Amino acid sequence: MEQQFNLRFSKNRQYIIEILESEKIPLCVDFIFEKLRLKNKSVSLSTVYRILEKLVINNTVVKTIFGDDLKAKFELNRQGHKHYLICTECNDMVPIHNCPIGEIEKSLQENTGFYIKGHKLEVYGHCAKCHG
Amino acid sequence: MEQQFNLRFSKNRQYIIEILESEKIPLCVDFIFEKLRLKNKSVSLSTVYRILEKLVINNTVVKTIFGDDLKAKFELNRQGHKHYLICTECNDMVPIHNCPIGEIEKSLQENTGFYIKGHKLEVYGHCAKCHG
DNA sequence: TTGGTTGCAAAACGTTTGCATGTGC
């Protein structure tokens, strides 16, 4: 499950992991690219994509598409923090800590014959600020 | 909530709705485009996009992006059928009829101050066929 | 030296848009 190919040390990969660590929510490639530039650690866009791709295969990073956006977001594969409450006005994302799906998976598995490996849950609404 | 703009009769729109009706799962634009072609009802790709866009605004059709795919899928806005069990091997999609999120939304609303409007749930696994 | 890593430019991909033409009402 770890390291499906050989990785060499790379400063750029370290920088990107640091950015993903410092932010608590999923980030899009643009944001990471810009953040690197602002830190004077510019990395080419294709390299950002390539690094993220490997980290995803590696299981270090999780790639998700939220809503019907057409761009991917990336976050560290931490424990918990897998679901988000998303404000459709300001796009603020708040982690949902309790995951209520585990029990449901069990009954689904029995009813459908599927061997269930995971799930994705997003909840949408207006945050307190935007809900005037 | 209905008909946010004037729609005129259009054969192409009818054909697309028929295809969405006959299939029980979300379809991508390619599939719809190809299906039309095979029925000798060819419609240009941009027209397919434009028709679907209007049907989405109209609330006749729901647009979703599943997993970390980079293309949208469309399905009729039927009652229920909002969640899917997806086989990560063969991409088979099975509707989940019970929606267990309603109750959770209530407590989330209280805890977060969010005014909750909806949610998205997908469950991933291997279907019986693919789970050898 | 070997093979992963990078930058650049170009291509690929899904989607959107401008414009001229066609068509329902």
Add this chain to the structure above:
DNA sequence: GCACATGCAAACGTTTTGCAACCAA
């Protein structure tokens, strides 16, 4: 006739890829 519907080609934004140079081990 007006406004929506359509086809075509071009543009767009995101992501991927080919290639040559670079660098960790």
